[in-house]
Amino acid sequence: MNVTLKIWRQKNAQAKGKFKTYPLQDVSPEMSVLEMLDYLNMQLIEKGDAPVAFEHDCREGICGTCGLYINGRPHGPMRNTTTCELHMRAFKDGEIIYIEPWRARAFPVLKDLIVDRSSFERIMHTAGFISINTGSAPEANSTPVSKIIADKAFDAAVCIGCGACVAACKNSSAMLYAAAKIAQYAMIPQGKVEAKERVDKMVRQMDAEGFGFCSNTYGCEFDCPKGISVDFIALMNREFFSSKVCKQKHK
Amino acid sequence: MQQLNSKIPEGPLADKWSRYKASLRLVSPANKKKLEIIVVGTGLAGASAASALGELGYKVKAFCFQDSPRRAHSVAAQGGINAAKNYKNDNDSIYRLFFDTIKGGDYRAREANVYRAAEVSNLVIDHYTALGVPFARDYGGALDTRSFGGVQVSRTFYAKGQTGQQCLLGAYSSLTRQIAKGTVKMFSRRDMLDLVIVEGKARGIITRNLVSGELERHSAHAVVLATGGYGTVFYLSTLGLGSNASAAWNAHKKGALFANPSFIQIHPTSIPVLNDYQCKLTLMSESLRNDGRVWVSKEKGDKRHPTEIPEEERDYYLERKYPAFGNLVPRDVASRAAKERCDAGYGAGDSGLSVYLDFKDAIDAHGKKAIQDKYGNLFEMYEKITGINPYNQPMRIYPAGHYTMGGLWVDYNLMTTIPGLFAIGESNFSDHGANRLGANSLMQCSGDGYFILPNTIGDYLADEIRTGKIPTDQQPFKEAEKGVEEKIQKFMAIGGRKSASSFHKRLGKIMWDHCGMRRDAEGLQKGKELLNELEEEFWKDLRIPGNDREINQELEKAFKVADFFEVGRLMCEDAIQREESCGAHFREEHQTETGEAKRDDKNFAYVAAWEYKGHREKPDMHKEPLRFEHVEIKERSYK
Numbered sequence: 060m061n062v063t064l065k066i067w068r069q070k071n072a073q074a075k076g077k078f079k080t081y082p083l084q085d086v087s088p089e090m091s092v093l094e095m096l097d098y099l100n101m102q103l104i105e106k107g108d109a110p111v112a113f114e115h116d117c118r119e120g121i122c123g124t125c126g127l128y129i130n131g132r133p134h135g136p137m138r139n140t141t142t143c144e145l146h147m148r149a150f151k152d153g154e155i156i157y158i159e160p161w162r163a164r165a166f167p168v169l170k171d172l173i174v175d176r177s178s179f180e181r182i183m184h185t186a187g188f189i190s191i192n193t194g195s196a197p198e199a200n201s202t203p204v205s206k207i208i209a210d211k212a213f214d215a216a217v218c219i220g221c222g223a224c225v226a227a228c229k230n231s232s233a234m235l236y237a238a239a240k241i242a243q244y245a246m247i248p249q250g251k252v253e254a255k256e257r258v259d260k261m262v263r264q265m266d267a268e269g270f271g272f273c274s275n276t277y278g279c280e281f282d283c284p285k286g287i288s289v290d291f292i293a294l295m296n297r298e299f300f301s302s303k304v305c306k307q308k309h310k
Numbered sequence: 311m312q313q314l315n316s317k318i319p320e321g322p323l324a325d326k327w328s329r330y331k332a333s334l335r336l337v338s339p340a341n342k343k344k345l346e347i348i349v350v351g352t353g354l355a356g357a358s359a360a361s362a363l364g365e366l367g368y369k370v371k372a373f374c375f376q377d378s379p380r381r382a383h384s385v386a387a388q389g390g391i392n393a394a395k396n397y398k399n400d401n402d403s404i405y406r407l408f409f410d411t412i413k414g415g416d417y418r419a420r421e422a423n424v425y426r427a428a429e430v431s432n433l434v435i436d437h438y439t440a441l442g443v444p445f446a447r448d449y450g451g452a453l454d455t456r457s458f459g460g461v462q463v464s465r466t467f468y469a470k471g472q473t474g475q476q477c478l479l480g481a482y483s484s485l486t487r488q489i490a491k492g493t494v495k496m497f498s499r500r501d502m503l504d505l506v507i508v509e510g511k512a513r514g515i516i517t518r519n520l521v522s523g524e525l526e527r528h529s530a531h532a533v534v535l536a537t538g539g540y541g542t543v544f545y546l547s548t549l550g551l552g553s554n555a556s557a558a559w560n561a562h563k564k565g566a567l568f569a570n571p572s573f574i575q576i577h578p579t580s581i582p583v584l585n586d587y588q589c590k591l592t593l594m595s596e597s598l599r600n601d602g603r604v605w606v607s608k609e610k611g612d613k614r615h616p617t618e619i620p621e622e623e624r625d626y627y628l629e630r631k632y633p634a635f636g637n638l639v640p641r642d643v644a645s646r647a648a649k650e651r652c653d654a655g656y657g658a659g660d661s662g663l664s665v666y667l668d669f670k671d672a673i674d675a676h677g678k679k680a681i682q683d684k685y686g687n688l689f690e691m692y693e694k695i696t697g698i699n700p701y702n703q704p705m706r707i708y709p710a711g712h713y714t715m716g717g718l719w720v721d722y723n724l725m726t727t728i729p730g731l732f733a734i735g736e737s738n739f740s741d742h743g744a745n746r747l748g749a750n751s752l753m754q755c756s757g758d759g760y761f762i763l764p765n766t767i768g769d770y771l772a773d774e775i776r777t778g779k780i781p782t783d784q785q786p787f788k789e790a791e792k793g794v795e796e797k798i799q800k801f802m803a804i805g806g807r808k809s810a811s812s813f814h815k816r817l818g819k820i821m822w823d824h825c826g827m828r829r830d831a832e833g834l835q836k837g838k839e840l841l842n843e844l845e846e847e848f849w850k851d852l853r854i855p856g857n858d859r860e861i862n863q864e865l866e867k868a869f870k871v872a873d874f875f876e877v878g879r880l881m882c883e884d885a886i887q888r889e890e891s892c893g894a895h896f897r898e899e900h901q902t903e904t905g906e907a908k909r910d911d912k913n914f915a916y917v918a919a920w921e922y923k924g925h926r927e928k929p930d931m932h933k934e935p936l937r938f939e940h941v942e943i944k945e946r947s948y949k
Contacts, residue, residue, distance in 0.1 A: 071860060088697075089584040097811070098587045104809040104864065109855050112863055114377070116550040118590040121475055122381040140694060148697050169521060170861045177498070180378055184490045188483035189442045193362040193760045194433075196440035200397065203451025213444035213469060216476060220380055243442065250442045 060086050060152040064099065066111055067159045069168050072175075076168065078157070088148035092135065093118060093125060095147055096158075112171040118143040120284065123219030126226070127172055128159040133223035133282045141221065141284040161222050163231035165269045176222050178268040179236060185260040187240050189250050202248050215243040217285045224279035224287075230271030235279040237261050238295035239287050245298050255302035262299055314567070314919060314934045317722040318422040323940045324404070327426045330722070331765055335772035342367035345771050346530040346780070348515055349373070350502050350557050353382030354474070354752060355735025356536030357481035358759025364488030366764055368771075371528055372485065373497045373517060375552055375866075380482045383538060383550035384755065387474025388595060389458060390466035391438075391752035393431035397455055402463040404428045409941055410461045411750060415715070415743020416893035416909060417943050418570070420917070420936065422722060423740040430761040431753050435467055437760060443480040445469050458748045466749045471595065471687055477752050481759070500526070501866060502557045503797075504790045505533065505564045505731065512561075512731035513780050516790045520866065523859035525794055527787045529780035531771055532730045534763065535561060536755075539714030539736040541574060543874050543881065544826070545818020547711035548580055548593045554870040555877045558718050558737050566726040567919040567932060569739035570716035571877070572885035575746055575894045576827050578644035580710035581695055582664035589811070591710035592695055594667075595688055596748065599637050599644070601672035601681065602705070604628050606665050610655040616666055616704050627651055631905075640946075642745065642894055642907070645709035646827050652708070659706055668704035709827060713751060715742040715894065716884070719919040719934075723766035724758060727919075732767060734758035739917065744893025798858050801868045806851030810867035813848045817871065820844065821878050825885055830898040834882045841882070842926070845875040880920055880929060887931060890914045911943050 061084050069076030083102075086095055093115050100110035115125040120141040127142045129135035135145045150156060160168050165178040204212075216239070224235035241258050244250025250257075273292060280289045319330040337345065345368050349360040352374040360372040376382060394407040407428035412419055439445065439453070445467050446454040458466040469476040488494040499520040506514040506529070514529035540555035541547045562568045579598060580591040605624045612619065628647055629636045639647070648665045651657060658664045673681050678701060682689070689700050696706070718726050718733040720740055725732050735755040742750065824837025848871065854864045891900045891907035892914070900908045917934040 087585040087587070090587055091695075094585065094587045094589065097589060101587075101809050101812065104853055104855055105807060107853070107855065110809075110864065112861055116376060116381055116552045117383060117386050118551060119386060119592045121472070122376075122383070122385050122550060124376065124381050144694050146695070146697065173861065176377055180486075180496075180498075183483075183486045186490075188487040188490075189440065190487060191437075191440045191484075192365045193358075193437060193484070193764070196433075196436040199395070199436045199439040200452045202439075204447055205451055206447045206449050209444055209447040209451075212442075213476075216444050216469075216479065217472065219475075220378065243444065247442055247444070249440055 060088060060147065062086055062150060062153070063155045065155060065157045066172070068111070068171055070170065072167055072169050086147055088146065090147045091118070091143055092127070092129065092145045092147065093143050112173050114173050115143055120144045121219060123221040126161055126221045126223060128161060128226055130157050133161070133226040134284050138281070139284060139286050141219070161226040163225045163270070165231065165233070166222060166225065174222070176220075178270070179220055179222065179233070181268060182233065182237055182261055182264045183240070185264045186253065186257040187261065189244060190253060204247055208246050212243045212246045215239045215287065215291050218287055219285060221284065223282050223284060225270065227278040227282035228271065228274050229276065229278070230274045232273050232279070233265050233268070233270035234273045234292045234295065235283060235287060235289065237265050238291040241298060242291040242294045245294065254298060255305055258295060258298040259302050262295070314719070314932050315721060316420065316934055318420070319722065323421065323425050326422050327429055334765055334769040337768050337771050337775060339367050341775040343369065345369065345774060346371065347532050347534060347767070348528055348530040349534045349536060350515065351382065351536035351538060351737070352379030352485065353384035353536060353538060353735065354478055354481055354755035355737070355759045356382070356534070357478065357485040358756050359534055359536060359734055359763050360494050361481065361484035361488045362760050362764040363767070364491070364493035367493065370488070370494040371497060371530060372494050373500045373502060373515070375499065375501050375520065377498055379485055379496065379498070380479060382478060383553055384478045384752070385475045386548075386550065387752055388471045388593065390456065390468035390473045390749040391434070391477060391756070392458070392465050392749040393435040393467060393753065394428055394465060395432055395435060397453060398464045400463045402465050406463065407431065407465065411741065411747055412743065412941050414745055414747035416745050416946065417743065417911065417915065417938065418573070418892055418917070418936065419743030420740055421938060421940055426762065427741050427754050427757050430757040433761055434753060434756040438477055438480045438756070441480040441484055443469065443476050445476070461747070474752060477756065481756070501869065502560065503794045503869065505561050506786050506790045507564055507728065508780070508784065508786045511729045514782065514787060516794050518794070521861055523862065525791050527782035527791055529782045529787070531774045531777060531780065532732065532767055534732045534734060534767070535718065535737050536734050536759065537737045539717065540877055541711045541714050543818065543877055544711035544822050545815050546583065546589065546591050546822070548577060548591055551590060554873070556870055556873045558733070559873040559877060561718060561726065561728065561731055563922050564728065565922070566728045566731060567719040567921055568716070568880060569719035569917050569919045570744070570884065571881045571920065572825065572888065572895055573715035573744050573893065574711060575641070575713040575715060576645045576709045577712035578641050578648060578709045579667065579707045581692065582659060582706050582708035583661055584696065589815075592691070593710070593712070594692060594705070594707060596641065598667060598685060598688060601684070602637065602667040602669050603671060604637050604644070604648070604665055604667055606651045606656040606658055611662065616658065625656065642896065646896060648709055649827050664706040664708045666704035667707045669700060670704070673701065713746050715739065715744060715746055719917070723769065724763050725766070725770065730770060732763060734763050744895055798865065801852065801854055801865060802858055804849065804852045804854070806853045808851050808853060810852060810854070810864055810871045813844065813852065814867065814871045814874065816844055817841065817874055817878060821881070825878070825882050828896050828898055829885050831886055834886045838879050838882045841875055841878050848872070848875070876925070883929060884918055884920065887918060888914060907946075909945065
């Protein structure tokens with residue numbers, strides 16, 4: 060199949076970017092989108108042009124490195140699919156495909172399709188953990204956790220940190236990302252000890268990084284490659300609210 | 311000539327670690343603050359080590375090439391993590407886990423190390439649970455386990471098919487906590503390009519900042535490599551594309567011995583190559599072979615659709631060759647048999663490099679629902695990648711490079727032959743012999759990082775408390791940085807026509823064809839020659855666009871590919887000297903009459919540890935004899 064690519068090219072963080080058009084012939088429908096870009100890059104390199112910079116690693120939908128905004132959707136047109144899992148058979152012969160980086164103030168573009176997601180890291184640095192030292196853990200079965208709760212915590216824990224939720228949101232909100240971690244820990248006994256402090260710190264950092272407020276459009280859930288539910292945002296909000304109430308009480 | 315001293319402690323097997331630990335020297339909390347440790351790699355081994363060392367009070371600097379430690383390829387492990395908890399009351403024990411691992415490794419691993427890995431496995435599960443890792447549970451709220459390849463007990467803890475992801479995120483959270491506390495300083499988007507040795511000791515590394523392109527010098531009192539395996543030497547593998555051998559190879563070139571490089575596990579059930587530009591193979595869980603039947607057409611080059619090939623024209627070759635085990639023969643046998651059929655021209659698909667894994671009989675017998683319950687997520691994953699619905703037509707599968715049992719030689723302290731340089735997780739060689747058992751790699755990485763290295767490294771650092779900060783303006787740092795800079799300029803100056811990936815692809819094919827699932831002396835020699843030829847072409851015809859002081863992914867690849875030529879040659883060298891077949895290493899010349907692997911315990915029960923002698927110089931081999939005092943060596947039989 061043949062396609063026309065419109066790809067965002069930007070030399071570095073300071074430079075101004077623009078779309079560049081690349082007609083690409085003989086694309087196999089069996090190629091993933093990233094393999095299609097590899098194919099384009101090989102041609103660009105052989106011609107002496109600069110290849111398109113994009114990030115990727117595991118290429119099986121679990122590391123969260125790849126994330127491209129394709130035809131106006133994070134990770135492209137298929138639901139529950141990361142860019143590396145998206146194959147060219149999802150597109151039509153002759154189609155024009157727009158490929159952009161994530162767009163958000165908190166995710167500055169570093170080059171072409173690569174963005175800096177260190178704001179996500181800094182949210183985790185505030186409290187995205189359970190404070191237990193190596194060696195001080197109790198025997199694993201000493202604290203039973205209901206299967207229903209454990210499974211629900213797992214559903215939140217599957218977040219791959221790709222940033223699609225932010226890219227999907229009109230307000231570039233990181234609420235689904237933060238909520239997934241907050242909810243995972245708030246639900247299980249091991250994480251409850253610090254739950255209130257955690258939600259307070261993480262929400263504050265989210266704001267400080269320049270992520271917006273929830274737009275209530277559920278775009279994040281729709282475009283999350285792991286299908287993480289917005290219910291966790293509700294849980295986070297409840298936790299946040301109750302952390303404020305409890306703080307009042309302590310005073 | 312370096313002397314190998316494995317430092318395996320005396321005494322009964324079960325007491326070795328506890329006695330030895332008690333004899334190790336300590337560093338006081340006040341002194342720990344003065345000591346710096348570099349940890350390279352932040353997968354399960356690196357993240358757990360960095361966080362545990364940070365908790366102890368050392369000043370840790372952690373490095374990864376990804377934008378976040380959470381993306382290391384431990385994230386992709388599917389099946390589970392083993393521990394000897396005996397929660398199922400099925401008579402499991404530390405000894406059994408040890409025994410299964412030694413046997414699974416085809417008697418080419420070190421007893422004392424394996425026993426220790428089994429011993430700390432229970433602590434690992436306790437720790438991950440406390441960190442909030444959502445392992446599967448049963449309705450009473452206790453942790454659930456399942457069975458895994460080849461063992462008779464149920465000791466594998468799991469979080470659906472994403473155990474690696476959940477364990478890594480657990481280790482990442484503990485690392486994050488130390489970063490927040492300031493005990494660990496995190497350096498993301500850095501490639502380690504050389505090891506710095508000062509007066510015989512590992513004292514630092516040279517890194518390239520992958521965003522700015524700047525070279526950086528980092529010093530420490532000890533360096534820990536947790537840089538994973540070198541399976542991407544095959545180009546096509548189940549590994550992440552960024553995985554590489556360079557950190558370990560830099561260490562090897564600086565004097566660290568490299569052990570059993572030819573031991574690479576080839577996993578039989580991966581989704582095959584679907585197009586010419588594919589650079590990654592995705593694993594399909596081995597459990598599928600419980601219900602799937604493997605076959606190819608009886609006719610060479612049969613291009614018919616699989617559903618159009620009638621029953622009598624199908625060759626269920628595993629059932630034909632191995633009637634006793636059928637489709638459930640061990641990994642290495644299944645992989646070799648698939649390769650044999652495809653090489654003979656019977657393979658399926660356009661490329662002829664795949665075999666069918668057919669569920670029709672199972673669906674007919676048990677119903678679609680039963681198969682869906684068991685394998686639903688795998689079938690979905692298959693459909694997503696291939697666009698083919700495996701409920702209606704057979705899957706296509708092919709073997710793929712997966713895990714490297716070989717790696718840097720380490721002693722019982724996990725220290726390499728360079729004082730102050732440690733290697734943990736997949737980057738060392740010590741625990742899996744010639745073949746790794748499923749769910750043992752997460753166990754080993756976590757055990758090394760959380761519970762073993764933090765103890766043994768203290769004994770080394772006890773001598774460093776008076777050293778003071780290591781300055782980076784001394785000559786060895788300058789020289790190492792200069793060497794890297796020269797190499798960069800050499801790459802940039804080639805100005806050829808071809809991309810680094812195009813060389814990597816050809817290199818991978820040479821390795822796959824000549825040092826893959828089946829090896830013989832002639833082919834291995836040929837492989838070395840082909841590598842030499844391709845390497846010459848690489849240094850003449852490589853093209854790296856752009857410049858080196860910016861994000862330059864082609865330059866990053868060039869470093870990796872350049873090292874893989876040397877890694878590949880050493881793999882061939884190692885495979886040539888090992889005149890036996892064991893585990894993943896199969897030599898055509900050494901098989902039984904029925905085509906099974908023929909081990910030679912009399913002559914080859916040793917670890918081959920290689921010493922670097924220079925580019926294209928013949929490396930020296932050192933032998934560490936393996937002594938089996940607690941298990942009886944037996945032949946593996948599948949018939």
